[in-house]
Amino acid sequence: MDVPDFRIGLGHDTHRLVAGRELWLGGVRIEFEKGLLGHSDADILLHALTDAVLGAAGLGDIGDAFPDTDPAYAGIDSSLLFARSLERVRELGWTLVNVDCTIFAQRPKLVPFKLQIRQRLAELVQLPLDCVNMKAKTGEHVGPIGREEAMSADAIVLLRRAVK
Numbered sequence: 602m603d604v605p606d607f608r609i610g611l612g613h614d615t616h617r618l619v620a621g622r623e624l625w626l627g628g629v630r631i632e633f634e635k636g637l638l639g640h641s642d643a644d645i646l647l648h649a650l651t652d653a654v655l656g657a658a659g660l661g662d663i664g665d666a667f668p669d670t671d672p673a674y675a676g677i678d679s680s681l682l683f684a685r686s687l688e689r690v691r692e693l694g695w696t697l698v699n700v701d702c703t704i705f706a707q708r709p710k711l712v713p714f715k716l717q718i719r720q721r722l723a724e725l726v727q728l729p730l731d732c733v734n735m736k737a738k739t740g741e742h743v744g745p746i747g748r749e750e751a752m753s754a755d756a757i758v759l760l761r762r763a764v765k
C-alpha cells in the first residue's frame with residue numbers, strides 16, 4: 602500500500618475558568634484575575650496542540666498518554682507534556698510542518714499576548730514563526746465562553762515524513 606507522506610491532526614480542549622488559579626496559555630503566564638481549573642497547569646492551548654500532534658501520528662490523545670488520575674502530572678507544566686508527545690511523534694519518523702490554533706476567551710483581551718504566545722509555541726515546536734499561527738476569538742458574551750465560565754482552544758497540525 603502506498604502510504605502518503607503527510608498527516609493532519611486536530612485537537613480541542615476546554616477548561617473551566619475559576620478564581621485562585623494562574624492562567625497559562627500556550628506556555629505563557631497571562632496576568633488575569635482568574636485561571637483555568639485542571640489537574641495540570643490546565644493550559645488549553647498546549648493540550649489542544651498535544652492532541653493534534655498525537656492524533657496526526659495515530660497515537661490517541663493526551664488522556665491516554667498522561668492520565669489525569671496520575672499524581673505525577675498534578676500541576677505539571679503542559680509544555681513538558683507537549684515536548685514528550687512531540688518526541689514520540691518524531692521517533693516514529695514524523696516532522697512537524699506547521700501549526701495553526703485558536704483560543705476562545707471572552708477576557709482578557711489576548712491581542713497584547715499573541716506574539717509572545719506564538720514565539721513560545723515556535724520555540725516548543727522548533728519551527729520558524731511563520732509556521733506557527735495563533736488566533737484569538739471572544740465568545741460574543743454568550744455561552745460558557747462568553748459568560749467567562751470557560752476557555753477553549755482548537756489546534757491543527759501537519760506532519761510530513763522526515764527525510765532519512
Ligand code: MG
Pocket residue numbers: 614615616639643644645648
Ligand atoms: Mg486539558
